[in-house]
Amino acid sequence: MTASSRDVAAAVRRRMLEAAGADPSVRGANWRLATVDTAGADGTVTTTDGIVARRLATYLDPNPGDLVVITASGIGSWLAIGPLGTSTGSAWTSYPAAWSSSGSAPALGNGTLSSAYTLRGDECHVSIRQVMGATTTYGTGQFRWSLPFTAAALPHASMFWTGSAMAGDAGTAYYPGVCRLLSGSNLVMCINPATATGSSGNEWNASRPHAWGSGDYLGLDLTYQIA
8 A cells, every 4th residue: 555545544534533523323422402392101201303311310300391411322222311400590380379268268358479389300399478468358267278289198197298387467476387288188277386285286267376467477388299
C-alpha cells in the first residue's frame, strides 16, 4: 500500500469514527430529552415519539406532558430517569374544597376558603385555609371539608389518617387541634384537644373550639395515601 493509499484509508477511518460518535444508533447508548405521552400501570411511560421506557423508582408521579430524561442501553432497553424542572412555580394545585357538616350545612357567604394539594406518587398533601366573613353562617352538626381524592383503605376500621389543625378567634386566642380522615373517606374533620384529665376532645362545630364569628380563621394540613 502506498503512502497516499494509507492516508486515504486513515482519513476514511477517521470520518467513520466521527460519524459513529455523532449517531446514537451507531454508538449504542445515549440519553436525550423526551415528553411523556402516557403513563402505564406497569411502571413505564410512553413518550410522544413512541419510546416505551421504564421509570426509575425515584420517578413517582408520571404525568402526560412531563419533560423527562430517557436513556438507552446498547441492547435497546430504555429508562426514564425522571422529569426536569420546567418553571419556577410549585407543584401545588388548587381545588374547590366544599365546607359542610354532619347536620344542616354551613354557608361561607363573604368568607374566604382556599384549598390546594400536591402529589408524590400516591401520597397526597392537602392544605386548607379559611377566613369567616360577616355573612358566614355555621349550620348545625360537626364541620367537614372535602378532599381532592378519596383516602386509601386502612387495615382496620378503627384506623384513620391524621394531620394538624389550628383555629383562631380573631384578636383573642389560638386553638390547636388535629384533623382526622377516616379510612376510605374524602372528608376531613377537626378535633380540639381534651381540656381536662379524663375528658375527650370534640369535633369542631359552630361553637367549638370557640364561637365562630367574622374574621375568625382556621388552617388544616394533612398527608394521606390516595385510593
